[in-house]
Amino acid sequence: MPNRIIKETICTSDTIERLTPFEETFFYRLIVNCDDYGRMDARPAILKSKLFPLKERLALRDVQGALQKLADTGCVKLYEVEHKPYLYLPTWEVHQRVRNCKSKFPEPSDGNPLTVDRGLLSTAPVIQSNPNPNPESKTREDALAGIDGELRTKLEEWMRYKQERREAYKPTGLRNLVSEVKNKRSVYSDAQICALISECMANGWRGIIWDKLKGSPGSSPGPNKSAQTGRESSLDMEKIHRMLHGGGE
Template sequence: MPNRIIKESIRTSDSINDLTWFEEVLFYRLIVSCDDYGRFDGRIAIIKGTCFPLKDMRNSEIEKALHRLSALGMVTLYEVDRKPFLQLTAWERHQQIRAHKSKYPKPDDGHPISSDINCSQAQADVPVIQSESKSESESESYSEDARLNAVFQDYIRHRKKLKRPMTDKAVELALKKLERLAPGDTDRQIRIIEQSIESGWSGLFPLSEERQSKRENGAFYDDMKEWVDGHDDTGVCNDSGGH
């Protein structure tokens, strides 16, 4: 699930201004809980556990606020096979949908659930939802391990900030370099990437404690060769050298 940000136009949104504080909070928490199509499980217990995992909220409070959002046209409530779901309206106009398939059925697959307040009100186009922009390459999967995949995507963004963006070939070679540095060890591979990000390096190198161990064992020159190789043959630093 991508990170999401809130547009500054929220401050002058009439739809948002019509909400109570709790209704507004629920709306924001639904934004970061929905799938890439703006849909989510409509069961109150699931909403409570996902949106308010650390707060002692009453189901009735959440249900009332949810129907208020529906009445204002900010959320569509519907049932499919007798199971409730919800859809944040105007989602596609403010989101970059990257997933190939939604986790939940679409509203057209079922029938709407009427709001107790005003089920005939038009849908609100609330311009506050936006995915944090990422390039196509950053949304790709690089590993079957979700943790490693997420950290590697962080590394790609880190390289962009250093003004050293990675080509497809550089990505391929960097993944091979990770496997050489820590064969089959996902935890170490993650730590190697995090080390480069934290240190502001563009390359990928052995963990600092492993380099220190080599020095203590008289393998300093092997360590230096590994460092140079990190710049020369991985593509991780492109072709300009340096960190």
């Protein structure tokens, strides 16, 4: 099998950034195991034996999950020929050289694509009216609307962290998280919130401990403001006292 080419632009790919470390490794191992046309047998047991021959404890459900994520992000395309599942890499000819005159696997057609459903490869109809094949991605994009820059990047990192712990957010939980973050932004800076999220991940905590933001710089009025408020209250009381005893202004 010829050597494969991986370009440095993969390091800044938005698509690759959406993958977990395991899914990214899965993708790279696919590249070096596909035939000269970027095709491969997509049965999970075959993928495990070809891509991870030394990972005896690797579960088939992890292989299936990674395969589905690559399909959702468009890194691979799944198809079926004579009731057998296959995959191909859609940008193969852009990055690799095709040397052999014939592929080891049948050619994909415009028939039914495949999806991994609860550990099984099954056919699924094409829905042309849905421009986004990944509902999870759309839910995330909708929830994060209005949040950008460093904070958005950190939140996406937090969601990947939760997914790797098998604690991925459901739509309602994700909306609640983003709502809480937006509330905190009215009091704390993005840098403070990002630092807290990093601390929570570093310590392996299941959730974001918002109480740790209490007492942070800028979270309470400064001493000058408090002193000024105290003086104004004192002057008002003196003024009221003079008016009650006929002192006037």
